[in-house]
Amino acid sequence: xxxxxxxxxxxxxxxxxxxxxxxxxxxxxxxxxxxxxxxxxxxxxxxxxxxxxxxxxxxxxxxxxxxxxxxxxxxxxxxxxxxxxxxxxxxxxxxxxxxxxxxxxxxxxxxxxxxxxxxxxxxxxxxxxxxxxxxxxxxxxxxxxxxxxxxxxxxxxxxxxxxxxxxxxxxxxxxxxxxxxxxxxxxxxxxxxxxxxxxxxxxxxxxxxxxxxxxxxxxxxxxxxxxxxxxxxxxxxxxxxxxxxxxxxx
Amino acid sequence: xxxxxxxxxxxxxxxxxxxxxxxxxxxxxxxxxxxxxxxxxxxxxxxxxxxxxxxxxxxxxxxxxxxxxxxxxxxxxxxxxxxxxxxxxxxxxxxxxxxxxxxxxxxxxxxxxxxxxxxxxxxxxxxxxxxxxxxxxxxxxxxxxxxxxxxxxxxxxxxxxxxxxxxxxxxxxxxxxxxxxxxxxxxxxxxxxxxxxxxxxxxxxxxxxxxxxxxxxxxxxxxxxxxxxxxxxxxxxxxxxxxxxxxxxxxxxxxxxxxxxxxxxx
Amino acid sequence: xxxxxxxxxxxxxxxxxxxxxxxxxxxxxxxxxxxxxxxxxxxxxxxxxxxxxxxxxxxxxxxxxxxxxxxxxxxxxxxxxxxxxxxxxxxxxxxxxxxxxxxxxxxxxxxxxxxxxxxxxxxxxxxxxxxxxxxxxxxxxxxxxxxxxxxxxxxxxxxxxxxxxxxxxxxxxxxxxxxxxxxxxxxxxxxxxxxxxxxxxxxxxxxxxxxxxxxxxxxxxxxxxxxxxxxxxxxxxxxxxxxxxxxxxxxxxxxxxxxxxxxxxxxxxxxxxxxxxxxxxxxxxxxxxxxxxxxxxxxxxxxxxxxxxxxxxxxxxxxxxx
Numbered sequence: 001x002x003x004x005x006x007x008x009x010x011x012x013x014x015x016x017x018x019x020x021x022x023x024x025x026x027x028x029x030x031x032x033x034x035x036x037x038x039x040x041x042x043x044x045x046x047x048x049x050x051x052x053x054x055x056x057x058x059x060x061x062x063x064x065x066x067x068x069x070x071x072x073x074x075x076x077x078x079x080x081x082x083x084x085x086x087x088x089x090x091x092x093x094x095x096x097x098x099x100x101x102x103x104x105x106x107x108x109x110x111x112x113x114x115x116x117x118x119x120x121x122x123x124x125x126x127x128x129x130x131x132x133x134x135x136x137x138x139x140x141x142x143x144x145x146x147x148x149x150x151x152x153x154x155x156x157x158x159x160x161x162x163x164x165x166x167x168x169x170x171x172x173x174x175x176x177x178x179x180x181x182x183x184x185x186x187x188x189x190x191x192x193x194x195x196x197x198x199x200x201x202x203x204x205x206x207x208x209x210x211x212x213x214x215x216x217x218x219x220x221x222x223x224x225x226x227x228x229x230x231x232x233x234x235x236x237x238x239x240x241x242x243x244x245x246x247x248x249x250x
Numbered sequence: 251x252x253x254x255x256x257x258x259x260x261x262x263x264x265x266x267x268x269x270x271x272x273x274x275x276x277x278x279x280x281x282x283x284x285x286x287x288x289x290x291x292x293x294x295x296x297x298x299x300x301x302x303x304x305x306x307x308x309x310x311x312x313x314x315x316x317x318x319x320x321x322x323x324x325x326x327x328x329x330x331x332x333x334x335x336x337x338x339x340x341x342x343x344x345x346x347x348x349x350x351x352x353x354x355x356x357x358x359x360x361x362x363x364x365x366x367x368x369x370x371x372x373x374x375x376x377x378x379x380x381x382x383x384x385x386x387x388x389x390x391x392x393x394x395x396x397x398x399x400x401x402x403x404x405x406x407x408x409x410x411x412x413x414x415x416x417x418x419x420x421x422x423x424x425x426x427x428x429x430x431x432x433x434x435x436x437x438x439x440x441x442x443x444x445x446x447x448x449x450x451x452x453x454x455x456x457x458x459x460x461x462x463x464x465x466x467x468x469x470x471x472x473x474x475x476x477x478x479x480x481x482x483x484x485x486x487x488x489x490x491x492x493x494x495x496x497x498x499x500x501x502x503x504x505x506x507x508x509x510x511x512x513x514x515x516x
Numbered sequence: 517x518x519x520x521x522x523x524x525x526x527x528x529x530x531x532x533x534x535x536x537x538x539x540x541x542x543x544x545x546x547x548x549x550x551x552x553x554x555x556x557x558x559x560x561x562x563x564x565x566x567x568x569x570x571x572x573x574x575x576x577x578x579x580x581x582x583x584x585x586x587x588x589x590x591x592x593x594x595x596x597x598x599x600x601x602x603x604x605x606x607x608x609x610x611x612x613x614x615x616x617x618x619x620x621x622x623x624x625x626x627x628x629x630x631x632x633x634x635x636x637x638x639x640x641x642x643x644x645x646x647x648x649x650x651x652x653x654x655x656x657x658x659x660x661x662x663x664x665x666x667x668x669x670x671x672x673x674x675x676x677x678x679x680x681x682x683x684x685x686x687x688x689x690x691x692x693x694x695x696x697x698x699x700x701x702x703x704x705x706x707x708x709x710x711x712x713x714x715x716x717x718x719x720x721x722x723x724x725x726x727x728x729x730x731x732x733x734x735x736x737x738x739x740x741x742x743x744x745x746x747x748x749x750x751x752x753x754x755x756x757x758x759x760x761x762x763x764x765x766x767x768x769x770x771x772x773x774x775x776x777x778x779x780x781x782x783x784x785x786x787x788x789x790x791x792x793x794x795x796x797x798x799x800x801x802x803x804x805x806x807x808x809x810x811x812x813x814x815x816x817x818x819x820x821x822x823x824x825x826x827x828x829x830x831x832x833x834x835x836x837x838x
Contacts (some may be wrong), residue, residue: 068482134364135381139465141483162382163464164471166479174464178365179381417564417594419581421608421659431607436599 031058033225034079036070040072040110040144040168041212043192044245045084052232058225066167067143070094074217081220082229084212086110087143091213103215107233109248112144112151112211115175115197122181127152127202131159133181136174139164143210144171148184150208165189172197186210191246211250278496281512283495286486293490295431301468302476302491309384309472310452313391317448319397320392322441325403326429330412340404351457354394358462362389369449386463387470394455395448406440407433446506453499517581518662520695528564530719536712541696542688543710543727545703547738550716552699553591556665558695560586569664571695588662591668595640601651602627602636608659626654630684646677653685655657657692664689666698670705682708688795703742707731715739733833734755737800746790746801754833759792761829762803765822766813775827777801781819783808791815797823 033052037045042064063070063080067090074083074094084107085091091104101189116124122133138145143163165171168185175183176196190199214233216226232238239249261285283462293299328340346354362369364379380386398426418428434441456474463470474493481488518538522575525531530551536542550722553751558564560582569576576584582832587608595604603621610616636659640648649669656664669685670678686709698709706713706727713730715723715738723735734740740747746762748755763769769776779797786792790804793815803817803823815821 066482072485136464139479141479141481161465161466165464165478166460166475166482170460177359177363179359179363214270358530413590413592413594414596416581417588417590417596418611420560420562420584420586420588421611421655422582422585423607423611424582427611432596436596 001178001248010017014242021071024135027109031056031059031222031225033081033222033229034063035060035082035174035229036063036065036074036080037082037084038067038070038090038212039064040086040186040188041084041133044247047241047245048238049238052229055223056228060098060229067091068093072191074219077219079219079221081222081226082214082216082219084233086210086212087146087173088211088213091212091215092142094217095215104213105158105230105234106211106250107214107238108137108242108250109210110212110246111248112147112184112202112205112208113187113190114182114202115172115180115185115193116200117175117178118195118198124182126200127155127157127175130157130161134162135159135182135184136163136165136171136180137161138168138171139166142167144168144184147208147210151184151202151205153209154197173227186246187248188246206248209248211245233239279397281489281496282493285489287488288515289486289490290493294494298467298476299491299494302471302473303494304473305384305387305468306453306473306495308499309387309391310395310449310455313388313395313452313473314399314445314449316388316392317396318441318445320400321396321444322403325400325407325444327431328400329404329407330415330433342399342487343400346394351394352461355390355458355461358393358458359389362386363462381462382464382466382470384469385418385460386422389444389456390458391452392461395451398451399448400446402444403437403441404442406437409440410436442506446503450499450503453495518574520563520569520571520663522617524564524565524567524569524571524577526551526554526558526646529531529563530558530716532714532716532721534552534714534724535722536697537693537697541698541709543699543706543722544699544716545701545706545713545739545742546716546722546736548701549751550738551719552716553667555589555716556697556699557657557669559663560584560588562588564576570717579742581832583658585662587656587664589652589656589657589664589666589669591671593640593648595648595651595655596680597640599803601606601632601643602638605658608655612659612779626658627651629688630654644677645673646681649673649681650684653688657688662694664694664696666693666700668699670700670702685709697705703731703739706742710838711814727791733831742772744787744802746799747794748799752834756824756833757829758805759802760790761825763824764793764805764813766820768822769824771824772827775825775830779821779822779823780822781815781817783817785816793795793821795821795823 035045035049045062049062052058053060065089067085070083071085071090071093074080083091083094085094088122112125114127123129124133126204137148139148140146144167162180163174165174168189169185172185172189172193175182176193190197214230216223216230220226273463322433324343328336350359360366361382362380364370364373364381369379369381380389409431414432415428418432423431455472456478459470459472459480460475465471465475473491477488479497480491520536523533532555544554544555544752554563556566559569559576561576561579561584565577567577576586576789596607599607602620602623604608605626606619609619609622612688614622624633624636627636630653632647632650635643635647640651643651656666666691670681670701673681677691682705689709698705700706710727713725713727714721715730716736717736723730723738723739730739733745733756734745735742737747740756742758746759768778777797777799779795779801782794782796782800784791787804791807793803793805795801795803801823809815
């Protein structure tokens with residue numbers, strides 16, 4: 001009787017150890033991958049993340065945010081394996097202040113579109129119609145704002161927006177909630193919003209393309225795994241997912 | 251320092267107090283130390299900074315006054331009148347205090363936004379809507395600051411007691427006269443404290459404002475909003491702007507404290 | 517001015533029926549907790565009560581506090597701390613529509629009458645107890661009330677200050693033609709200021725009469741103590757005798773057992789030329805002895821003594837309060 005008790009007790013005591021299986025990132029079974037990416041890549045990367053997890057038997061953790069913030073964190077040495085930004089400036093901040101494993105690759109582009117509420121209450125058909133509407137765009141300090149400024153300048157539009165939003169999701173949110181008649185967002189945001197918005201393309205917006213850059217990081221604890229992710233993003237499979245979401249080719 | 255006849259403050263109190271000072275002041279001190287003075291002055295010279303600062307200070311002041319005009323009567327009601335549901339009302343009135351600011355912004359939007367329950371009919375009828383206007387900023391500030399004003403004043407009214415109200419009544423004063431000539435003057439320190447709290451909360455208000463009103467220089471770009479968007483592009487500039495805001499806040503709060511909250515204290 | 521007739525009950529506290537004529541000063545006395553302050557509160561309208569309070573042809577009970585025109589001098593004065601003395605006194609008239617300048621002048625006159633005209637601009641916090649009490653009285657009178665209620669007006673004051681104020685108040689009340697109700701626990705107030713005394717004990721009226729009537733024939737132990745008499749209740753009668761009529765001895769004396777008590781000395785204190793003993797002898801009795809006797813008999817707290825009194829020194833009167 002006593003022997004059984006001791007065996008049972010030992011077993012019970014050992015149980016917790018089984019749970020400490022997989023939180024070291026040495027690349028073998030049960031590893032982790034940390035991807036820092038611009039917010040606009042959220043849906044696409046999460047989709048790719050599911051696939052990566054299935055193929056590589058690792059856990060993929062994402063940190064989505066503004067490219068500026070992420071680049072700063074990387075430059076400060078924050079832990080992570082991969083960085084994907086929505087503009088070159090941020091990537092330069094990360095690249096200049098840290099050495100890289102592998103090259104920086106551009107893997108997608110995004111183009112600006114006009115979105116309106118589904119019923120298009122202000123009857124917007126082109127940029128020129130913005131003058132008579134309550135419309136919003138990103139602030140000049142953020143990437144999508146700089147793109148918007150470029151597009152507006154190209155088309156000689158002088159109309160002022162009602163608000164300069166701090167990021168593209170807030171801009172979209174204003175339109176979706178009916179607080180704005182129109183907004184300038186990325187094509188991918190319009191796709192993600194689905195039936196919540198009506199989309200109007202901007203002729204010539206391709207001249208103000210946003211390019212997306214990806215690279216594996218110096219501080220990565222598993223450079224092979226990091227590169228595997230970059231490869232996935234650049235692959236045909238990755239290409240397909242990106243296109244479905246509304247991204248353009250690199 | 252002269253001896254305190256009651257003895258030295260106990261270490262058990264001093265140590266946590268010092269820690270508190272450390273936690274509160276260290277970030278501010280380091281921030282000040284990390285800013286360079288020329289950068290600060292440059293920022294002050296830009297029109298966007300001056301506009302944002304003026305907008306912040308003016309909307310906070312107006313919001314504080316609105317919160318006082320609306321909040322003082324409410325505080326009086328909660329402190330002096332018995333009615334069913336009083337505790338519930340008091341709890342509800344303080345909800346904006348605990349709401350995350352963005353949630354407060356969303357709440358304001360669903361009510362007063364351009365497609366809001368009240369905002370849409372308002373827009374259709376008058377062509378005016380709160381979002382994207384300075385009035386909207388004031389509304390957002392009132393929403394988040396008023397609970398502070400109400401709670402402070404209610405506290406002051408309760409602690410003053412009802413004996414003076416009773417005396418005034420025996421002398422023939424109506425409740426309104428008593429309110430004007432007895433209750434309010436006696437509660438003035440508490441009212442002033444509430445106003446300062448409300449003003450300070452307004453000044454720092456960001457989440458509700460940016461969600462409800464957006465951001466546009468001159469009309470809705472308050473100092474916190476400017477700092478937020480500047481940070482995306484130029485962290486040093488954002489730091490300088492933060493310091494400007496810090497100096498203005500500390501300056502006003504310090505000046506106010508001496509004058510208003512000094513009533514009744516040595 | 518108006519006749520007062522009231523019959524009020526503050527549930528659980530006190531129930532009083534009484535009348536008073538214009539110009540009368542009625543002292544309301546009784547032990548703590550008897551309900552005196554509740555009675556004043558009911559008349560002023562500050563304490564919820566049932567019944568009626570008729571002043572002239574008005575039933576005050578149906579009126580809100582501010583319309584009753586009842587002046588109240590509160591036990592803790594309740595002067596408005598943020599107003600000066602003259603502003604406090606002017607408050608009543610101003611509230612009733614008198615313009616600021618006139619009210620201030622009238623208030624100043626009141627302050628002068630009470631001897632503190634030079635303190636007009638001082639805040640209550642800067643006044644002594646006696647001065648503040650004068651301001652409170654002035655404030656109560658300045659509103660020209662039909663009825664004036666004073667709650668323990670001399671409580672907390674120096675003996676000499678209270679004495680001086682008492683004399684002045686007598687003068688002012690003499691020239692005041694309304695009715696005054698004065699709550700006090702001090703016998704002297706009742707005896708010197710009042711035309712009539714109302715004794716309240718345990719929530720009900722125990723006795724009504726002129727000060728001398730009540731002092732001579734107290735019907736409650738409280739008043740008896742106040743005026744320094746021994747009162748023993750026997751069935752439906754009171755038997756009353758002064759402390760000077762009591763003989764104190766160590767051995768059981770001869771005489772009628774009816775007027776004999778045995779007990780322990782509780783306290784001994786000088787009282788005029790004599791020493792007044794308080795003895796727990798069944799009822800608590802007071803007896804005056806000479807200092808010499810005190811020494812000789814060793815009369816100190818704890819001593820067992822016998823008390824006796826001659827029947828001829830005992831006054832007997834009936835129960836009826838009238």
